[in-house]
Amino acid sequence: MAACCALPQATHDARAAYAESGMLAAAQDYEHGGMQLPYVIEAAANAFFGKASISIGSNLLTVGNANLLMVHGTELQKQVFAANEFNGRWAGTMCLSEPQAGSSLSDITTRATLEDQDDPLGPRYRLRGNKMWISSGEHELTENIVHLVLAKIPGPDGKLIPGVKGISLFIVPKKLVDTEGNLTGVRNDVALAGLNHKLGWRGTTNTLLNFGEGQFKVDGEAEPWATSSASRTRACAACST
Numbered sequence: 559m560a561a562c563c564a565l566p567q568a569t570h571d572a573r574a575a576y577a578e579s580g581m582l583a584a585a586q587d588y589e590h591g592g593m594q595l596p597y598v599i600e601a602a603a604n605a606f607f608g609k610a611s612i613s614i615g616s617n618l619l620t621v622g623n624a625n626l627l628m629v630h631g632t633e634l635q636k637q638v639f640a641a642n643e644f645n646g647r648w649a650g651t652m653c654l655s656e657p658q659a660g661s662s663l664s665d666i667t668t669r670a671t672l673e674d675q676d677d678p679l680g681p682r683y684r685l686r687g688n689k690m691w692i693s694s695g696e697h698e699l700t701e702n703i704v705h706l707v708l709a710k711i712p713g714p715d716g717k718l719i720p721g722v723k724g725i726s727l728f729i730v731p732k733k734l735v736d737t738e739g740n741l742t743g744v745r746n747d748v749a750l751a752g753l754n755h756k757l758g759w760r761g762t763t764n765t766l767l768n769f770g771e772g773q774f775k776v777d778g779e780a781e782p783w784a785t786s787s788a789s790r791t792r793a794c795a796a797c798s799t
């Protein structure tokens with residue numbers, strides 16, 4: 559990865575201190591490493607952190623990502639992905655917008671093709687498409703990044719279905735993992751295509767990500783591996799930024 563994603567040391571220090579404080583899991587139950595705080599207390603506390611540092615603010619995407627998996631994910635997806643986001647090991651994103659689709663998410667064209675229905679982490683798909691404006695889409699603050707990606711599963715004729723029908727949500731780790739949450743050593747085909755520079759934002763990244771362009775080959779295939787979350791409803795689109 560190019561050095562274009564190098565963030566200030568202060569961002570690394572602040573992120574590490576925030577994760578160490580346990581705030582990523584503050585509203586989770588004790589058994590999930592949380593403090594069992596009411597959500598409203600967590601949200602109020604995070605308002606201060608978010609105002610103090612925009613790079614901490616982008617960590618809240620990680621919490622939103624993991625919260626979504628706690629509601630819609632399988633038990634294994636919660637253990638492998640959500641737990642490692644709450645404990646600070648991995649970060650998370652929300653990949654909804656595309657260059658041609660912002661508010662109108664029914665216009666997304668990222669497509670998902672089923673590859674293995676029986677993968678223990680959830681039915682496995684190959685994704686191809688572009689996601690724009692993705693906050694914290696690439697960085698080296700954490701060992702891995704868990705992208706939650708909206709994509710369409712084509713209809714029987716191979717064409718994308720117009721409107722919101724066929725939209726599903728996919729878990730796309732930047733680096734592939736096994737069922738124990740270990741990195742397999744294979745880089746998934748999620749490529750940084752560009753950085754969006756925003757006035758005053760120095761402590762975090764905003765990115766254009768290409769899925770399945772072939773920069774990183776996975777099992778000889780160009781498209782990235784993705785596993786669907788248990789719920790394939792468009793309710794997941796409520797997690798828009």
Ligand SMILES: Cc1cc2nc3c(=O)[nH]c(=O)nc-3n(C[C@H](O)[C@H](O)[C@H](O)COP(=O)(O)OP(=O)(O)OC[C@H]3O[C@@H](n4cnc5c(N)ncnc54)[C@H](O)[C@@H]3O)c2cc1C
Binds near residue numbers: 653662694
């Ligand atoms: C700082 C920043 C970070 C972001 N991070 C992420 C991220 O992490 N992940 C992600 O997926 N996206 C992200 N986005 C993208 C963001 O979700 C989109 O910008 C947003 O969905 C709006 O889409 P758009 O910019 O294409 O505007 P448009 O959809 O083109 O909207 C333009 C204007 O038209 C209005 N409008 C649109 N549709 C209608 C309608 N039907 N009726 C009336 N008015 C309408 C809107 O209110 C707006 O004023 C980010 C954007 C910013 C600025």
